[in-house]
Amino acid sequence: MADYDYDLFTIGAGSGGVRASRVAAAYGARVAVAEEYRVGGTCVIRGCVPKKMLVYGAHFAEDLEDAKHFGWDIQHCKFDWVKLRDNVLNDVDRLNGLYTQTLENNKVEIFQERATITGPHEITLASGEKKTAKYILIATGARPHVPECPGHELGITSNEAFHLDAIPKRIVIAGAGYIANEFAGIFHQFGAQVTLMNRSDQLLRGYDESVRDRLLQISMTKGIQFRFHANFQKIEKNEDGSLKVFMSGHDPIDADCVMFATGRVPNIEGLGLDTAGVELNDTGAIAVDENSRTNIDHIYAVGDVTGRVQLTPVAIREGQAFADSVFGGKPTTVDYSCIPSAVFSHPPIAAVGLTEAEATQKYGSVKVYQSDFRPMKNVVAHRSERSLYKMVCEATTERVLGIHMIGPDAPEIMQAAAVCVRAGLTKADFDATVAIHPTMSEELVLLK
Known part of the structure; x- marks a missing residue:
């Protein structure tokens, strides 16, 4: 060399x-x-x-x-x-x-x-x-990625979102992946009127349908608006400096900011x-x-x-x-088969392994255990928001194929749960583990 x-x-x-x-x-x-x-x-x-x-x-x-x-x-x-x-x-x-x-x-x-x-x-x-x-x-x-539509230069991406001079009063976010949903929650909590538009009718493609549907339900309850089957047509600047977003299938929307979160x-x-x-x-x-x-x-x-x-x-x-x-003389490859991931939405989502649909397609028959509950903190706070934990298991052995969660601190809990899925543990292993009470994570060893 x-x-x-x-x-x-x-x-x-x-x-x-x-x-x-x-x-x-x-x-x-x-x-x-x-x-x-x-x-x-x-x-x-x-x-x-x-x-x-x-x-x-x-x-x-x-x-x-x-x-x-x-x-x-x-x-x-x-x-x-x-x-x-x-x-x-x-x-x-x-x-x-x-x-x-x-x-x-x-x-x-x-x-x-x-x-x-x-x-x-x-x-x-x-x-x-x-x-x-x-x-x-x-x-x-x-x-x-920035869509090629007239007026696309009037929008921003996640890169510029960290440098805004002020929180926009009205923002349209294009996309339905993790970046779009995360910034939708962020801007909404900071007081913006948020509209998320997507060319299909699904959020977070690749995540389990149950947690995707729960996030949509909670987001709508919070006041985030959605426009599905909506493709960009053009963006124009209004006389007052605001923007007008034209999209297929829906009436135009006035906004103070348009953010593209349509992939990378x-x-x-x-x-x-x-x-x-x-x-x-x-x-x-x-x-x-x-x-x-x-x-x-x-x-x-x-x-x-x-x-x-x-x-x-x-x-x-x-x-x-x-x-x-x-350089180290230690031949190594990366295992992509069981990668945990999280979406820091409001509330956050975390997942590892196969979704119910993926497991059914691969194994034919699966067992699904879940807990749909209201976190203790939400009860005292008079907040109706509910969490959902879901475990997908192989039907015969009950080996855990996937775990999917939406709720407070789900990503923090999932890191440990991902080790269990990666190790090939079974539902019986979870059942045999003593719960830490009262916690949200104890639901993982109490699933029915």
Whole structure:
């Protein structure tokens, strides 16, 4: 490898790229990373971390209201969006510094500029400087998709949502995935009138139908409006500066802000993939094998740019597996069969394993156990909102195939439950476990 400037050159310093680079360097590799924006990637800079902080902030709206029923005299409360926004962005700066420090502590050289593959084992930086590497890892992530409709430039994406000067009084959110539902809850709790529009009639495709339906019911009760079977036609600016959204199947809607949450597309433009001969798959993502290797032996890719599973922990696992395999002498592949996930909606959803429909299709016959209950806190707070826990089991062995939850702290509870599903435990194993009372999580060992 001494014939090259580096053993590994990583393009993109998001979660996957940072993990791969840090671990490869710890194995003794000479590593460089190019990042044209900020170290940390989508999750840390403009995604799940700052969004979760907004979710925390939004929850106080209901918590403060509920506190009255628990004896607290809450007076003169007001919400300051600019203060929350700036505090969140300040923490993003802190995390950016920590990620940078992690790379530097592991002696990874950082180039804060764009990099392009310009030849076999060759990378050219935006400054014109050329570097060579034995291996090249592409970890450039993905970006929000923006529909091609007249006036689309008047809208924003989740990237810009963290930098708004004020909370809009009326917002239209396009999409029905996790980003759309999370921001619908956030903006609603901050006092906006929220309308979520979607081209189909389903929320959160891929999640169990029971929890999807429950979220829709709760969201509508809270006052979030929905427009289904609605495709963008155009967006126009009104004389007062507000926006008018035209959509198929429905009357136009006036709004102060339009947010696109219609999926994410891989960042592949300008990387020199054509020059390198790297192949793409049918979705426009970089095609890789189980070892994250492209069709070019020395070029690998991890994370959202591959279009496999667009989740930060998965990108980290892929980066770790790449470094272990190529530089650590420990061949490792990522198991995608039992990945837990969460939607930080209001209330949140968490899931692991097969949905009831997926399990029925695969096994023919399944047993379903569930608990539909009102959390204790909601009873005292006079809040009618109900939680739903659902366990899907193989009919004969009662091996747990999937667990699906909607309710307060569902993602926190699911992390431990996911271990059980991954380990292949049965309903009897849950039944034999003593409950922690009174908790919501005890419902998992009391399911009927």
